[in-house]
Amino acid sequence: MDVLSVVGARPQFVKAAAVSQQLQDDHEEIMVHTGQHYDAELSEVFFDELALPEPDFHLGIGSDTHARQTAAMMTELEQIVDDESPDVVLVYGDTNSTLAGALVAAKSSPTLAHVEAGLRSHDWSMPEEVNRRITDHCSDLLFAPGSHAKDTLEQEGITEGVFISGDVMYDTLLQIRDELCESEFDEFTVPDEYVLATVHRAKNTDTRDRLAAIIDAFEQLSVPVIFPAHPRTVAALNEYGLWERATAATRIIDPVNYGQFIKLVEGAACVATDSGGVQKEAFYLDTPCVTLRETTEWIETIDAGWNTLVGAEREQIVDAVRAAADPPAKPDLYGSGNAAVRIVSQLERQVDCAD
Numbered sequence: 001m002d003v004l005s006v007v008g009a010r011p012q013f014v015k016a017a018a019v020s021q022q023l024q025d026d027h028e029e030i031m032v033h034t035g036q037h038y039d040a041e042l043s044e045v046f047f048d049e050l051a052l053p054e055p056d057f058h059l060g061i062g063s064d065t066h067a068r069q070t071a072a073m074m075t076e077l078e079q080i081v082d083d084e085s086p087d088v089v090l091v092y093g094d095t096n097s098t099l100a101g102a103l104v105a106a107k108s109s110p111t112l113a114h115v116e117a118g119l120r121s122h123d124w125s126m127p128e129e130v131n132r133r134i135t136d137h138c139s140d141l142l143f144a145p146g147s148h149a150k151d152t153l154e155q156e157g158i159t160e161g162v163f164i165s166g167d168v169m170y171d172t173l174l175q176i177r178d179e180l181c182e183s184e185f186d187e188f189t190v191p192d193e194y195v196l197a198t199v200h201r202a203k204n205t206d207t208r209d210r211l212a213a214i215i216d217a218f219e220q221l222s223v224p225v226i227f228p229a230h231p232r233t234v235a236a237l238n239e240y241g242l243w244e245r246a247t248a249a250t251r252i253i254d255p256v257n258y259g260q261f262i263k264l265v266e267g268a269a270c271v272a273t274d275s276g277g278v279q280k281e282a283f284y285l286d287t288p289c290v291t292l293r294e295t296t297e298w299i300e301t302i303d304a305g306w307n308t309l310v311g312a313e314r315e316q317i318v319d320a321v322r323a324a325a326d327p328p329a330k331p332d333l334y335g336s337g338n339a340a341v342r343i344v345s346q347l348e349r350q351v352d353c354a355d
Contacts, residue, residue: 001027001351004086004110006077008036008061008097011169011277014258015092015115017050018171018340027344029053030084034073034097035060049258050172066096066127073100078108086110087351092168094119094132094276094297106138113347115168117142118149119276119297125203128276132297141350143343145334148300161350165342166335169277173284174337177262188253193223195321196268196287197250200230204274204292208240210312214292215242217317219249223269227252228261270324272317279307280334288324290317300333 003023007016016031023029033055047054059076061069073096081089081104089105091098092115105112117136121129136142136158143165144150150164197218204210211233218225227250229237234252237243246252256264262281265271271282274292279301282289289307301307305328310316335342 001088001348002030002084002086003027003088003090003347004030004032004081004084005090005092006032006034006097006101007055007092008034008073009093009095011275012092012095012097013047013050013052014172014277015168017052018168018175019090019115019343020052021175022340022344024053030057030080030086031055032057032077032080032101033059034076034100035062036069036073036095036097050176070096070100073097074104077101077104081105081108081110088113088347090115090347091135092116094128094135096127096131098135099131102135102138111140111347111351112138113141113143113343114139115143115165115343116145117162118144118151118153120152121293121295121297123293123295126201126295128297141346143339143346145339146300163342163346165346166337166339167280168339168343169280170284170334171337171340173262173281176259188251190226190264190267191224193269194267195221195223195225196264196271196273197225197227198230198271198273198275198278199227199233199292201274201293202232204312205230205233205236207312208242211236211240212242212245213312213314214317215246215249217314217321218272219245220314220318221321225250225272226264226268228255228264229253230255270321272321283307283330283333286330288327290320290324292317304328304331304333306330 005016031053061072089110090113091101114135123129141161143163145167150162153162229252237246265281265287266285268287270288272290279289279298283301283306291309294311308320310320
């Protein structure tokens with residue numbers, strides 16, 4: 001079985017690591033890196049750490065408007081799919097790389113498989129919501145991380161080719177957690193108690209009032225805030241004249257590698273984030289999460305009491321972080337760490353059937 005995997009952003013590298021490991025012995029994988037995350041700390045370092053195969057194709061697309069970036073990816077991917085003739089095109093998550101791979105595969109002969117299908121924030125202002133919905137409705141095989149995602153697909157009329165696989169991010173975390181958590185920090189000393197913050201979504205970084213309210217909330221917390229700052233966020237803080245306030249309220253550090261980040265998540269009293277992937281990583285590492293959004297695609301973590309939606313409201317952020325000290329018992333939601341095995345087994349069955 002020849003599988004063409006499309007990745008382009010940090011969470012996709014983490015997800016693809018588990019599936020690539022299962023493919024490597026018996027199948028041929030063609031890895032395409034679109035270049036959506038092009039900073040070394042957001043891209044190449046993850047390939048090294050996660051033992052991902054070097055990309056067979058690195059498109060180097062980089063930043064642009066959504067339309068231009070997606071179109072550039074599609075142009076390159078279409079030629080690669082034509083030349084390589086894979087049996088399966090495998091896409092992950094909800095980025096523009098996901099959408100580009102899905103649209104190209106849907107208009108050609110390979111089977112299109114979507115890992116992390118069925119997630120919905122129901123917030124159409126998020127580009128990711130558009131990407132994941134379109135991808136699901138184009139896909140031949142849909143791998144849902146849990147039963148809620150499967151039910152969502154059924155409500156939208158998607159019932160064929162749907163499988164509950166569990167979450168491949170959990171696979172990767174379990175496989176390399178001990179090794180990664182040996183990572184050390186040369187630049188700074190990690191305090192005994194702290195909140196870990198990540199802010200990068202356009203809704204928060206492109207609106208000064210929202211970003212200012214988040215920084216103000218961090219300033220009111222009684223424990224230090226460690227803030228690995230995304231390049232987009234650094235640019236926004238400087239543009240809005242918030243850099244000095246941010247550096248006074250938090251300990252801003254450069255983006256860290258995966259092992260260091262996991263170590264920070266595991267040691268934090270709470271995580272405050274607008275990332276989808278970090279919400280799950282916090283859950284897996286028994287760290288309460290406060291989500292700086294009004295909606296989330298990971299509804300189960302909210303229902304379980306381990307995640308709280310606060311948007312960019314200063315008082316709500318402060319109250320939620322303080323309340324996160326005493327979470328309830330944690331349920332198992334997204335499988336037991338064998339999602340990649342299930343995915344590859346189903347791909348083998350479906351491709352054999354198609355043959």
